[in-house]
Every structure is written in C-alpha cells, then in structure tokens.
Amino acid sequence: MQEVNWVALIVFVLLFALITWLGFAAAHWRKGDLDQLHEWGLGGRRFGTFVTWFLVGGDVYTAYTFVAVPALAFGAGAAAFFAVPYTIIVYPILFLVFPRLWNVCHKHGYITAGDFVRGRFGNRWLALAVSITGIVATMPYIALQLVGIQVVVGALGISGSGLAADLPLLIAFVVLAAFTYSSGLRAPASIAIVKDILIYITAFTAIIAIPIELGGFGKIFAAVPAQKLLLAVPGANTTGAYGSYATLAFGSALALFLYPHSLTGILSANSSGAVRRNAAMLPGYSFMLGLLALFGFFAIAAGVGNLPEYAAGFKQFGNNFAVPALLLHSFPSWFVGVAFAAIGIGALVPAAIMSIAAANLYTRNIHREFINSHPTDRQESQIAKWVSLIVKFGALVFIIFVPTQYAIQLQLLGGIWIIQTLPSVMLGVYSRWFNDWALLLGWAAGIFAGTAMAIAVNLKPAYPLMLGGHTFPGYIAVYTVILNLIVSVVLTPVFNALRASKLPVDQTVAADYLA
Amino acid sequence: MDDARAKHSGWSWWYLLFLLQMILVLWVPYYNRAEPNWIGIPFFYWYQMAWVIISAILTAIVYRATSR
Numbered sequence: 001m002q003e004v005n006w007v008a009l010i011v012f013v014l015l016f017a018l019i020t021w022l023g024f025a026a027a028h029w030r031k032g033d034l035d036q037l038h039e040w041g042l043g044g045r046r047f048g049t050f051v052t053w054f055l056v057g058g059d060v061y062t063a064y065t066f067v068a069v070p071a072l073a074f075g076a077g078a079a080a081f082f083a084v085p086y087t088i089i090v091y092p093i094l095f096l097v098f099p100r101l102w103n104v105c106h107k108h109g110y111i112t113a114g115d116f117v118r119g120r121f122g123n124r125w126l127a128l129a130v131s132i133t134g135i136v137a138t139m140p141y142i143a144l145q146l147v148g149i150q151v152v153v154g155a156l157g158i159s160g161s162g163l164a165a166d167l168p169l170l171i172a173f174v175v176l177a178a179f180t181y182s183s184g185l186r187a188p189a190s191i192a193i194v195k196d197i198l199i200y201i202t203a204f205t206a207i208i209a210i211p212i213e214l215g216g217f218g219k220i221f222a223a224v225p226a227q228k229l230l231l232a233v234p235g236a237n238t239t240g241a242y243g244s245y246a247t248l249a250f251g252s253a254l255a256l257f258l259y260p261h262s263l264t265g266i267l268s269a270n271s272s273g274a275v276r277r278n279a280a281m282l283p284g285y286s287f288m289l290g291l292l293a294l295f296g297f298f299a300i301a302a303g304v305g306n307l308p309e310y311a312a313g314f315k316q317f318g319n320n321f322a323v324p325a326l327l328l329h330s331f332p333s334w335f336v337g338v339a340f341a342a343i344g345i346g347a348l349v350p351a352a353i354m355s356i357a358a359a360n361l362y363t364r365n366i367h368r369e370f371i372n373s374h375p376t377d378r379q380e381s382q383i384a385k386w387v388s389l390i391v392k393f394g395a396l397v398f399i400i401f402v403p404t405q406y407a408i409q410l411q412l413l414g415g416i417w418i419i420q421t422l423p424s425v426m427l428g429v430y431s432r433w434f435n436d437w438a439l440l441l442g443w444a445a446g447i448f449a450g451t452a453m454a455i456a457v458n459l460k461p462a463y464p465l466m467l468g469g470h471t472f473p474g475y476i477a478v479y480t481v482i483l484n485l486i487v488s489v490v491l492t493p494v495f496n497a498l499r500a501s502k503l504p505v506d507q508t509v510a511a512d513y514l515a
Numbered sequence: 516m517d518d519a520r521a522k523h524s525g526w527s528w529w530y531l532l533f534l535l536q537m538i539l540v541l542w543v544p545y546y547n548r549a550e551p552n553w554i555g556i557p558f559f560y561w562y563q564m565a566w567v568i569i570s571a572i573l574t575a576i577v578y579r580a581t582s583r
Contacts, residue, residue, distance in 0.1 A: 088570045089537050089541070231543065280571055
C-alpha cells in the first residue's frame with residue numbers, strides 16, 4: 001500500500017469530527033420526546049420537503065452505490081448504466097404508491113411495513129414474514145456500507161494487520177452506533193445534509209475537471225474498449241443483454257422503496273405532499289449517480305489500473321478501488337480528503353437509517369406482537385435503541401470476519417427477497433382483494449424459487465429463462481415476483497371459499513389512504 | 516375495489532406520462548448505439564442522462580396537474 005496521505009487524512013478526520021458533533025447535537029433538532037418510538041425511529045414525522053430530499057437521497061443512494069456503480073462501469077462497461085433507468089422509473093412508483101402509504105401510516109400510527117400489513121390484512125404471520133424479510137434483506141446492506149469506508153480508509157494509505165487494520169472501521173462504527181442510539185433518525189437526517197453537499201461538490205468538480213485533464217469526452221470514450229462501450233447485441237432466439245438490462249432496472253426500481261430503510265425515510269416526511277414533491281426532486285441524485293457511473297470510464301481513460309502506485313489498492317479492493325484511485329490521481333490531497341470524507345460519511349447515513357429501520361421492525365412486529373404485547377412507550381423505544389446497536393454490531397463482525405464477496409452475494413439475494421413483499425405492501429395500498437394466507441404462500445413461493453434460481457446461476461442477478469425455444473435472461477426478482485403474484489391470485493378465491501365466514505378485520509378504510 | 520376509487524377516482528390521465536417514460540427508458544434496442552454522439556458522449560449515455568432530467572420535469576407536471 002502507498003504512504004499515508006497526511007493532508008487528505010487530516011481533512012478527512014476533521015470532516016468526520018464535524019459530523020460526529022452534528023450527530024449528537026441532532027438530538028435537540030426539532031426536539032421531541034425520544035422515549036417514544038415514532039420520535040426516535042421516525043424523527044417525529046417532522047421533516048419537510050427539503051430535509052426529506054436530503055434524507056431519502058442520502059439513504060437510497062448509498063456510499064456503496066457510489067463506489068460499486070463506477071466500479072462496475074470500470075470493469076463491465078455499459079451494463080453498469082442500468083442504474084440510470086432504474087433510478088428514473090423508481091420515481092413514478094414512489095409518486096403513485098407511497099403518498100397513499102404515508103397517509104394510512106400517519107392515520108394509524110404505523111411505523112413499519114409490517115405494521116401496515118398487520119392492520120390491513122389482520123394476519124400476524126403475514127406481517128411477520130414481511131418484517132423478517134425486511135430485516136434479513138437489510139443486514140447485508142449495512143455490512144456493504146462498511147466496504148465503502150474500508151476502501152477510502154485504505155486509499156488514504158492506512159494499512160496494518162490484525163486489529164490495527166480494522167481500527168478505523170471500528171472507530172467509525174462506535175461513533176455511528178453512539179449517535180444513532182442517542183439521537184435516532186434525527187442524526188442521519190442532519191448528517192445527510194452535510195454529506196450530500198460534499199458529494200455534490202465532488203461530483204460536479206470531477207465531471208468538469210477530469211474531462212478537461214483527459215482531453216475531452218471524445219478521448220475518454222475512445223479509450224473504452226468497444227465491447228464495453230455498448231451492450232452486446234443479442235443473438236437469435238434470445239433477448240440477451242437487452243433483457244437483463246431492462247429487467248434489472250425494472251426489478252430494482254420495484255424493490256427499492258420496499259426496503260425498510262427507504263420506507264423509514266419516506267414515513268419521516270411531514271406530509272404525503274412532501275413525498276410527492278420528492279418524486280420530482282430526487283432525480284437530482286439519479287443524475288449525479290449517472291455522472292459517477294461515468295467516473296468508471298474516466299478511470300479507464302486515466303489508466304489508473306496500470307499505475308504501480310495503485311496496484312496494491314486494486315489487489316486488495318478489486319475494481320472498487322477505481323474511483324478512489326481516480327480521485328487520488330486527479331486532485332490535490334486536500335480535495336481528495338473532502339471527496340473521501342463524502343464517501344465515508346455517505347456510508348454512515350444509510351447504515352444509521354438501516355439499523356433504525358431494522359430496529360423498528362423488530363420492536364413493533366416481532367417483540368410487541370409475539371413477546372410483550374403491552375410495552376410502555378419508554379420500553380418500546382429502549383428496545384429499538386438496543387436492537388439498533390445489535391444490528392450494527394452484527395454487520396461489523398460480519399464485515400471483519402467474513403469475505404466481502406459473501407456480503408455482496410447476500411445483498412443480491414436480499415433484493416430478490418424484499419421484492420416478494422410487493423403484493424402485500426404495494427398492492428395492499430391499493431386493494432384488499434388478496435387473501436392474507438394466499439399472500440403468505442405467494443411470498444413463500446417467491447422466496448423459495450428466487451433463492452433456488454440465484455443458486456442455480458452461482459449467485460448472479462440474471463437467470464436465463466427458457467420459454468418455447470427462446471431464452472430470456474432476466475433479473476430473478478422480476479421473474480419470481482410474477483410467480484408470487486400468480487400464486488397469490490390463484491389461491492385467493494380458494495382460501496376465501498375455505499373460511500368465508502371469518503375474514504380478518506381490515507383496520508383501515510378507503511379515506512385513510514387519501515390526503 | 517376501494518370505495519375511494521369510485522368516489523374519488525385514483526386515476527388521472529396524466530399518469531400516462533409515467534407510462535411513456537417507462538417505455539422510452541426500458542426500450543433498450545432503441546438507444547443501444549453510439550451515434551449520434553454529443554460532445555463525444557455516445558448516444559447510449561446522453562440519451563439516458565437526458566431522460567433523468569425529462570422524467571423529473573414530467574413528474575413535476577403530473578404533480579401540478581393532480582394537486583387540487
């Protein structure tokens with residue numbers, strides 16, 4: 001590894017100290033009684049349009065995304081750009097479904113998707129399935145955020161062996177755990193504002209300065225090998241790379257706002273109007289993500305992959321080192337410090353929100369439902385605070401002792417699992433037509449088939465589906481959620497006929513879904 | 516379905532703008548090409564980046580049109 005970059009390190013540490021202070025001070029921001037779960041875990045639903053924009057933006061466009069998408073562009077080329085159509089079509093979905101969900105959750109004091117499903121369908125087991133799926137899908141995602149920190153810490157030149165190597169990560173996580181515990185969702189919300197300003201400064205500076213340095217976009221794209229520049233044209237009888245690209249974008253978009261941390265961000269808004277306005281404003285982050293994807297090509301054109309000073313970094317972190325290497329290569333040390341701090345802090349925001357979301361799910365839909373049905377407000381928020389610590393500690397242990405590759409594969413499986421809650425949550429927002437047990441069996445079919453398909457292709461996202469002599473390579477999440485829907489639709493009349501006399505009560509009424 | 520849909524129809528024709536953008540950004544064969552390039556950026560890339568901006572504008576239009 002290279003020498004320690006002191007200037008960059010000092011800037012990095014100073015910015016980290018600033019957000020640590022901010023994270024603790026946030027407890028007093030729009031002050032509420034943090035002994036209530038909706039105050040600790042949803043910031044009291046007090047965030048207006050702009051804070052929600054920063055919070056949800058910092059939440060769903062994670063540090064890992066900012067490292068992994070350009071890394072994919074660097075390694076695989078055009079296929080990485082699916083992140084752009086993905087983050088375009090996610091917003092009509094946000095606009096159409098989630099303001100209704102916000103309304104009904106606000107009306108009934110729901111904090112999680114599990115709460116909503118429990119109230120809507122009156123089936124605690126279906127709610128349990130939705131909640132466990134959420135928690136399990138979130139855990140590897142938290143672990144991946146740590147990869148973002150590891151990469152930038154490594155790029156600052158800090159290395160060591162054994163415990164010393166993990167020390168910076170440990171410090172970052174103790175800080176994260178402490179301010180999440182004390183301030184709840186207010187901490188990531190306030191930090192997100194600082195972090196996003198840093199990210200925007202980095203992205204827009206780089207998108208202007210680096211192409212000038214490299215002699216213009218024409219030269220940059222000319223340096224990208226032809227087979228990486230565009231998607232491979234499919235052969236006969238297959239939809240080829242086109243099918244995978246489109247279904248990955250579509251399936252990822254369907255799944256994104258089903259993740260507990262996305263929902264937590266949305267529910268903390270102060271009105272459903274703020275959610276609708278954000279559907280038009282959040283594409284600002286999609287644009288930046290597209291620019292960052294291009295950084296992968298900048299890294300190819302700058303030739304950082306062949307420079308000896310970065311060889312050790314690439315060896316340790318693979319293509320994830322492409323962006324840090326590009327920044328080190330192109331900018332003075334102090335600016336590298338700013339950019340790396342943006343990535344490092346960028347990991348803390350989603351990690352905090354994810355652990356809060358998982359804690360809310362456990363507290364409401366497992367502990368309250370199955371262990372202690374009448375906790376006091378104080379007990380409830382105390383349980384959530386402890387669970388948020390346990391969840392983060394689990395992620396830390398995972399990333400230190402288990403190869404990163406497993407976290408990536410589990411996160412991939414998480415996307416296939418979380419989409420199986422779509423019929424209960426997203427369609428549930430529009431209709432009570434489905435039978436609760438039919439939804440549960442549909443969920444099980446989707447989880448089982450999705451896991452089997454993913455294992456069959458060695459944990460890749462796309463499965464080559466064969467139909468009538470044609471091959472349709474496509475995102476497993478899309479294929480299996482269709483299976484899930486078919487099972488739910490077919491079994492709904494069957495289950496309704498079996499126990500027509502005793503349908504569970506729907507706590508919600510149609511007016512609850514409207515502003 | 517819900518009473519609300521009859522009383523206060525959830526549907527708006529403006530939502531067709533969403534359908535339009537979904538089709539245009541997911542129809543990969545249309546945009547998987549290098550030409551016409553723009554300041555050296557292949558069509559594949561600037562087309563999709565342009566749609567990020569267009570989609571935000573379309574969503575803002577739908578928001579205006581459907582807010583009472």
